[in-house]
Amino acid sequence: MGATPSHGGHWVDTWTAMPQSTEPDNLPPPPYAKDDLVLADSTVRQTVRVSVGGRRIRLRFSNAFGSAPLPITRVSVASPAGGAAGVSAVQPGTARPVTFSGRSSAVVPAGAQIVSDPLDLPAAPASVLAVTVYLARGQSGAVTSHPGSRTTSYLAAGDQAEAVDLTGATPVDHWYFLSGVEVWSEPxxxxxxxxxxxxxxxxxxxxxxxxxxxxxxxxxxxxxxxxxxxxxxxxxxxxxxxxxxxxxxxxxxxxxxxxxxxxxxxxxxxxxxxxxxxxxxxxxxxxxxxxxxxxxxxxxxxxxxxxxxxxxxxxxxxxxxxxxxxxxxxxxxxxxxxxxxxxxxxxxxxxxxxxxxxxxxxxxxxxxxxxxxxxxxxxxxxxxxxxxxxxxxxxxxxxx
CATH class of the missing domain: 3.40.50.1110 (SGNH hydrolase)
Structure with a gap:
């Protein structure tokens, strides 16, 4: 998984979203929420604007308010098209897979969070990242999100984690699961x-x-x-x-x-x-x-x-x-x-x-x-x- 040495720098939170319990009106719309199951066989792409930059990044996903484990199947990070927030497409060739303890998938226990492996992906100050998450099984029960994103995310059917653009995407102005981006910074x-x-x-x-x-x-x-x-x-x-x-x-x-x-x-x-x-x-x-x-x-x-x-x-x-x-x-x-x-x-x-x-x-x-x-x-x-x-x-x- 490529551990980061402790000398010469440290991790800094460059973007965060306060985890919240998702109210019914802020759940994904049908067909992405059905029968107490959310985002089954679905992809969510969300953009975030970092503050300070760094040469490596890692992501945090929260299941703080989940009533069941959160099964993350695949995650990628890319540069959004035009470097813009709230777009559904990414720049071709920029998508990078994210791993967790060397694996492409992870299960986040109810009430917990998970930190990804470090990714050698330079992030410039004030730049926008597109984070795409695919859930094969979806999550049952309560869901952790940040409804007041003031940023448009996109939901799509199937595994489109590394797609340049999402097919049949549905826009929603919420963030789901993603709670933080850290950069490796100078001391x-x-x-x-x-x-x-x-x-x-x-x-x-x-x-x-x-x-x-x-x-x-x-x-x-x-x-x-x-x-x-x-x-x-x-x-x-x-x-x-x-x-x-x-x-x-x-x-x-x-x-x-x-x-x-x-x-x-x-x-x-x-x-x-x-x-x-x-x-x-x-x-x-x-x-x-x-x-x-x-x-x-x-x-x-x-x-x-x-x-x-x-x-x-x-x-x-x-x-x-x-x-x-x-x-x-x-x-x-x-x-x-x-x-x-x-x-x-x-x-x-x-x-x-x-x-x-x-x-x-x-x-x-x-x-x-x-x-x-x-x-x-x-x-x-x-x-x-x-x-x-x-x-x-x-x-x-x-x-x-």
């Missing part, structure tokens, strides 16, 4: 991990445009030689909360898996909490209790991350004025947002503060997003708004 290479919700997952960004704020932040960092080696690992999911499970486990529950276990993680940005506020009852008592619990949870995240030598940066929560249902008539949730943001700014628990609230709020009405940054619902951002978030992150934080 100084390290990863910034992002813990967040739909605002970091990219709701409101351009499908196949890779213009979420994490993507735009990486583009900024890559342009500066001092930060060009900083990888960005986006571990966010729409609907996620800090305290309670929702769409995916809470941030407290998934911290070990999604942050502390990431390869070469050195920094963490915590930008999460709006869903906790927005789903708590809009009464003074409930919101006071929520604010206390949320700030205590932030302290716990800092303590646990510091134990693994990560520097932790807190991002203020952005406005949701005018959003239905989060913006309650009495303004109790807005008062909690302001209190939590004041704690983030002045509490002294984070190693640094990133003021996302200030970056995107309307100066004339600070409880609302600036109209040019509003995706349309008063909560989520447009690509221009995500650029404002990316620009608000001081690059100097990643020289420490």
């Amino acid at each position: 100084a290479g390290a990863a910034l991990v992002l813990l967040g919700d739909s605002l970091t997952d990219g709701r409101g960004s351009t499908t196949n445009g890779n213009d979420r704020w994490p993507d735009q932040l990486f583009d900024r960092l890559r342009a500066d030689p001092r930060t060009a080696g900083v990888a960005v690992a986006n571990q966010a999911a729409g609907g996620n909360r800090v305290l309670a499970d929702g769409l995916g486990p809470s941030a407290l529950a998934r911290l070990d898996r999604d942050v502390l276990a990431r390869s070469a993680a050195r920094w963490l940005i915590v930008f999460e909490g709006v869903n906790d506020i927005g789903t708590a009852e809009p009464t003074p008592a409930a919101q006071r209790e929520l604010a206390d619990a949320l700030t205590a949870a932030y302290e716990q995240i800092v303590v646990r991350a510091h134990a693994r030598d990560l520097r932790v940066y807190g991002a203020t929560l952005t406005p949701f004025g005018g959003n239905d249902p989060y913006d309650d008539p009495g303004g109790h949730r807005e008062a909690t947002r302001q209190a939590v943001n004041e704690w983030i700014r002045t509490g002294g628990r984070f190693d640094a503060v990133i003021d996302f609230d200030r970056a995107v709020r309307d100066p004339a009405e600070p409880r609302r997003l600036l109209a040019a940054y509003d995706e349309g619902d008063g909560l989520h951002l447009s690509p221009a708004g995500y650029k404002a978030l990316a620009d608000a992150v001081p690059a100097g934080l990643f020289s420490e």
Whole structure:
């Protein structure tokens, strides 16, 4: 399987997707899901944009939420046609087989993940890879995926793992099973991990445009030689909360898996909490209790991350004025947002503060997003708004 020597470099997470349990509406459409069996004798091709590059890569596949083993029959990696995200074709002659302990197939136990053998395949910074998976038997029961891919994947019948283009392909805007891409990096290479919700997952960004704020932040960092080696690992999911499970486990529950276990993680940005506020009852008592619990949870995240030598940066929560249902008539949730943001700014628990609230709020009405940054619902951002978030992150934080 070609082991990688430990000297002269290390593995760095250059792309990640937070594993989630797949809800019924996000399962593959018929005929790819039938009778409690998903993707039997089927191929899924998905594209991902890496952050930092490297001369070797390896892949991670997750069955974290599977209720049965995941039988992977064949996997290939290729350059997508035109180097673009969200396309079904690959460049002829670029497909390379992926192995697991020297074998072309693998079975991932329920609740587990698997790491592929290293592959001598140089990946350039900000390049797009096409990962194609064929499942002969399919998977029964629950399925692990990342529904909010904002990237088009393709499903096709039969074994088309190394096909240049897929015959009879069905587009779906989800990622399935694939949870990480690592590159073999120089010793100084390290990863910034992002813990967040739909605002970091990219709701409101351009499908196949890779213009979420994490993507735009990486583009900024890559342009500066001092930060060009900083990888960005986006571990966010729409609907996620800090305290309670929702769409995916809470941030407290998934911290070990999604942050502390990431390869070469050195920094963490915590930008999460709006869903906790927005789903708590809009009464003074409930919101006071929520604010206390949320700030205590932030302290716990800092303590646990510091134990693994990560520097932790807190991002203020952005406005949701005018959003239905989060913006309650009495303004109790807005008062909690302001209190939590004041704690983030002045509490002294984070190693640094990133003021996302200030970056995107309307100066004339600070409880609302600036109209040019509003995706349309008063909560989520447009690509221009995500650029404002990316620009608000001081690059100097990643020289420490």
